[in-house]
Structure formats: structure tokens, C-alpha cells
Amino acid sequence: MPSRSSSVVVRLSETPDSGETAVAALPGDGLREAIVDTLRAALGEQLIDSHLIPTTDLWVRVHRDAWLRTAEVLKGAGFDYFCFLSAIDWMPSPWGRGEDDPNEPPPERSTELQWGYTGGETRFQLLARLNDVDRHVAVTIKADLPDDDLVVQSWVSVFAGANWHERETAEMFGIDFAGHPDLRNMYLPGDFEGHPLRKDFPLLARMVKPWPGIVDVEQMPTADDDETAPGPSADESTGDTAS
Amino acid sequence: MTMLSDRQQLSYIAAQAADARLNVELETEGMTLNIGPQHPATHGTLRIIARLDGEQVVWAEPSCGYMHRGYEKLAEVRTYPQVTTLVNRIDWLGSFANEVPFILAAEQLMEVEAPPRAQWIRTILFELSRIANVSLFLGDLGVQMGAITPVFMAFRDREYVLNLIEGATGGRFHPNFDRIGGLKDDLPAGWVDETRQVMRKLRNFCDEIEDLLFGNEIFQSRMRGIGVIPADVARQYGLSGANLRAAGVDWDLRRDQEIALAYDQVDFKVWTHPDGDCFARCWVRLQETREATKIVDQLLDGLPPGPIMAKVPRIIKVPAGEAWVSTENPLGEMGYYVVSQGDLGPFRVKIRSASFNNISVVPWVLRGVYVPDIITILASLYFILGDIDR
Numbered sequence: 233m234p235s236r237s238s239s240v241v242v243r244l245s246e247t248p249d250s251g252e253t254a255v256a257a258l259p260g261d262g263l264r265e266a267i268v269d270t271l272r273a274a275l276g277e278q279l280i281d282s283h284l285i286p287t288t289d290l291w292v293r294v295h296r297d298a299w300l301r302t303a304e305v306l307k308g309a310g311f312d313y314f315c316f317l318s319a320i321d322w323m324p325s326p327w328g329r330g331e332d333d334p335n336e337p338p339p340e341r342s343t344e345l346q347w348g349y350t351g352g353e354t355r356f357q358l359l360a361r362l363n364d365v366d367r368h369v370a371v372t373i374k375a376d377l378p379d380d381d382l383v384v385q386s387w388v389s390v391f392a393g394a395n396w397h398e399r400e401t402a403e404m405f406g407i408d409f410a411g412h413p414d415l416r417n418m419y420l421p422g423d424f425e426g427h428p429l430r431k432d433f434p435l436l437a438r439m440v441k442p443w444p445g446i447v448d449v450e451q452m453p454t455a456d457d458d459e460t461a462p463g464p465s466a467d468e469s470t471g472d473t474a475s
Numbered sequence: 476m477t478m479l480s481d482r483q484q485l486s487y488i489a490a491q492a493a494d495a496r497l498n499v500e501l502e503t504e505g506m507t508l509n510i511g512p513q514h515p516a517t518h519g520t521l522r523i524i525a526r527l528d529g530e531q532v533v534w535a536e537p538s539c540g541y542m543h544r545g546y547e548k549l550a551e552v553r554t555y556p557q558v559t560t561l562v563n564r565i566d567w568l569g570s571f572a573n574e575v576p577f578i579l580a581a582e583q584l585m586e587v588e589a590p591p592r593a594q595w596i597r598t599i600l601f602e603l604s605r606i607a608n609v610s611l612f613l614g615d616l617g618v619q620m621g622a623i624t625p626v627f628m629a630f631r632d633r634e635y636v637l638n639l640i641e642g643a644t645g646g647r648f649h650p651n652f653d654r655i656g657g658l659k660d661d662l663p664a665g666w667v668d669e670t671r672q673v674m675r676k677l678r679n680f681c682d683e684i685e686d687l688l689f690g691n692e693i694f695q696s697r698m699r700g701i702g703v704i705p706a707d708v709a710r711q712y713g714l715s716g717a718n719l720r721a722a723g724v725d726w727d728l729r730r731d732q733e734i735a736l737a738y739d740q741v742d743f744k745v746w747t748h749p750d751g752d753c754f755a756r757c758w759v760r761l762q763e764t765r766e767a768t769k770i771v772d773q774l775l776d777g778l779p780p781g782p783i784m785a786k787v788p789r790i791i792k793v794p795a796g797e798a799w800v801s802t803e804n805p806l807g808e809m810g811y812y813v814v815s816q817g818d819l820g821p822f823r824v825k826i827r828s829a830s831f832n833n834i835s836v837v838p839w840v841l842r843g844v845y846v847p848d849i850i851t852i853l854a855s856l857y858f859i860l861g862d863i864d865r
Contacts, residue, residue, distance in 0.1 A: 312710045
């Protein structure tokens, strides 16, 4: 056994070098606002909107044509850490959560698109995040893609790490990245049809057999009748579905 | 993809020149080497296709997807509390750490904060996951180089940590213990004292590994100067965790963000290494394991009393909004981008797992290396297959 005094907890404030590596203070919102100003100066009208949640996070939405330029500007401004790139399909799923009772008529579902922070105009929205690891601040970038022209410039020339993320986004959402060196499928077989993360791609596990939760005997409590016991009607519906 | 470090370029040119001289008498033939999907060095189902010229890799490409489970799609048909069951299985060696950022993202959207005791216990379990995860890495490292002994020690000592996790949560590998607003249960009696003893054992384990492996000349010659990833490349590829810190970038999400965990209550050092090679990555992980045991000790000393669950409704509906929360997981930055539309379940969850980015640098770093170094580099980058494929 090594005879080191390893069981003694060394308080790190006592180590000599803890003073010299001064840690940068956490970013204020001033820094985040400065980033928006930098982007606005570089992109002008193509910076569509920005959203700041104080002390938490920053979102910007840019025009699709400025997608690559945004990456270049942000990289120049110190955001040289590539976090992730993906997309969002804002269309509500036609199947909800896949928990419909097959014996009931399908419920009416809203088909209205409801966007998140910084708004949106189209169904598909690109989503990426860049960090500044020295100043400990990050920004989430969004861009709308028109349904009939799902193409955007690739980030690979700016961030080599975007390569795999763009491949994943391409196969999962069917978005084409112009200038990507090798847009093969990442996970799915090469001849797979469809784009699984689109909302209109059915989750087969929920389609081939009814969701077992719909025959659950215990009713979900609601806000006002918290004490209601599970009613007998739930048991009846179990029998119906089983027969 | 054409970035090559000077060292890589030189070694490649030198090898080409040597081959050209040899080719007068000896023709070297290109060949494609297929490593995996079932190969011990990939510990999982990762397949590496490497085109070789003699003993040197000209081109290499990992082929993922043998374990893709589609959690991003599955999360869309589940309620918020159900999602933790899925995300447990992303990095299966440090499962609890996967739950925390998702729960924190949901809490951020709901504007709920867990009570202090829950935050402290979360942080303790988070660090225990790190210790369980990385101690296995330290043992496995030896196996990759042909040293069998360390892995037995790693399995032995990881067992103590898993017992602790099981004692507190009921699950050895998949705790599913974190809840929106707090934790499922409080700690069992006697757990704190036992944890202190185990942390001592784990520090001894780190010392043993340091003596056995890191001081070993063969180990060092297999590791030093191999698979160098400079800081700018590491940032471009989004490497995180020890892989990034071993490239000299001082960035640790435990320290460098405001997060509802107890890291601001403890005193710990973020270890970095300037070299960026395989040795640096492994060395940083060793230091981090030791540091994690000290973090756990400090947290146990100051564990506050009080409730472990905030007041949350029985049926959890998360208000509309978007949240990004990432934490410093054993493998690196693990984050969830959660989009909520005021429903019982999330509208979209983007899972940013550490290994996916960490492994995406493989085609770059493997170019120009020799075949035995493939194994060393893969081992030192440290990935979990579930964390790549999600």
C-alpha cells in the first residue's frame, strides 16, 4: 500500500497555485447584450430577433442566408467552442403523444404552429449553440427554413465539429447542408425512407398497438378532484378494450 | 477536415518518404482495416473503418448507429417524470449524472428550485457517478495497453461506490432517483459515514493506479505524445470534460456557470494539462476522480437538514418556454435543450451528449497514426456507446 497521506482532505485554498489562476467572473447580461450588438452591426437586417432571459441565456434568430456569416462573426467574437447543431420541427404531431384509444374517434388537434423564444415563420427551424469558454457565455442561434427549400449553408468550414451534427440533422429532419463534404446517414441505414424526428413521422411502437396507458384502471387525478377514487367506469372500459 | 497539426504532417511526410524509398524493392499495399462493431477495444458497438498504408492510418472513420435508440423521439411521447428513465441509459456508467441536467431544465422552466438538502444530495450522487464512471475508465485503460491487473482493482473499488448509489437510490446502474423539485427519498441511516470510508478507499485506489499505471515506463511511452489534440481543434469539435481540459482549456461547468447544485459551496480545483496527448487526458481524469472524492467529503461535512422535495403539483405541467441546461458529466458537457409547449411532456428534447462530440474528432486525430495507437487514442478519448448514439 502506498504510504501517502491520501486520506487527508487537502483544502484547496491552501494550495499555493490557487491564487494565480484567477477564475473569470461569471458573465453579466451586459456581455450578452454586447454580443447582440456585435451581431446586429455585422448582419444588419438579417438579425431578425433576439431574446434574453436575464442571468440565464441568450437566443438570437437570424435569416437563413446569414447562417454561415453568423457562425463566422461569432467565432471572431470569441465564440469558438462548438456545442451542438440540430433543428426543431414546430408542427404539432398529428398523433399527439400516441396515446389515442383506437375505439374512439380521433380527437381534434390543433395544427397551429406555436413557436418558442424569438418566434418563427416556418415549420423547420435550425438550432445551434456556441460557447465562449473563456468568458463563460453562450448563445443559441436559430434560423427559419422554408418548407419547400430545406437547404442551408454548412458550418463545416468554420467549425469542423459541425460535420457529424449536420449529418445527424440531415437524416433526422431532411435538411440539406450545402457545402458539407459527406452528408451520409449517421445512424440509419443508407436506404431508410423518411426523417424520424419530423413530427409527421409516426413512432411505430405507439402505432402498432394501443398504448397500454389508455386501459389503465386508475384515473388520472385532476386539479379539483384530488381525492376522487378511481371510478367503476374505468374498469368497464378495461373490459371493453380487452374483448 | 484538412487541418493537420505540424507533428501529424511531418510524421506523415516522413513515413511517405520512407515508404517511397522502400517501394523500390518493397511495394506497400493499402488495406482497409475494420475494427468492430464487436471488438474489445471499442468497448461497445462502435465500428472504426481505417484505411492503412503499411502500418499507418491514412483515413479513418467511426461508424456509429449500432445502438441508436432514438431517445429524442421517445421523449416526445413521454411525460417529464418519465423521461428520466430514458436518459438514465445514455451514459450507463454514470446514470444519475444524466438525470440531473434534464430535471434542472424542467425546473428552470417551471421556476421551481429544489430545497438545499436535495441540491446537496444531488451533487453528492452526481460526484459518486463520476467516481464510479471514471474509476472504471482508469482500470480499463490498463487493459487496453495489455495490463490486466488495474481492471480488477477498478471493478473491486467501483463496487463500493455502486453499493453506495444502490443504498441511497435503490438502483446500482439506473437510479432514476431525481425528481422535479427534489429527490425521491432522503439518505438512509449510516450512509454518510459509509460514504466517508469509501471515499478514503477510492483515494487509495487512485494512488494505486497512479503508481501502477501512470508511473509505468511502458504506459508512458505508449501515451506521451500520442494523439495530440491542440486547444483550437478541441474547441472547434466541441470536445468537453477531461478531453478539453487536457488540451489546456480551463473550462469546467461545475465552476463556470450558475447552476442549482452545491458546487459553489465547496472548494475544488479544476485540473488542466497543457499537452493535449493521451497521457494528459488520462492524467486529468485521475486527478478529477481524486478531486471528486474530496468534493464528496466536503459536501458530507456540510450537508444541510431540511426537506428534500419542493412543493410541486401532482400532475406536472411545464409552462411553455425553452431551456438549455448542461452539466459537467463524467464524460464531459451533457446538456438538454428542452422545448415545452405547456403540455405534460416535452415538445422537443435535443440531447447534447459529450461522447458524440468527443468521438467526432476521431477522423482528424487518427490520421497519420500507427495501428496500435488507434487503441490508445480511443481509450484515452473515453466514450460510452450509449452516449454517442443516444
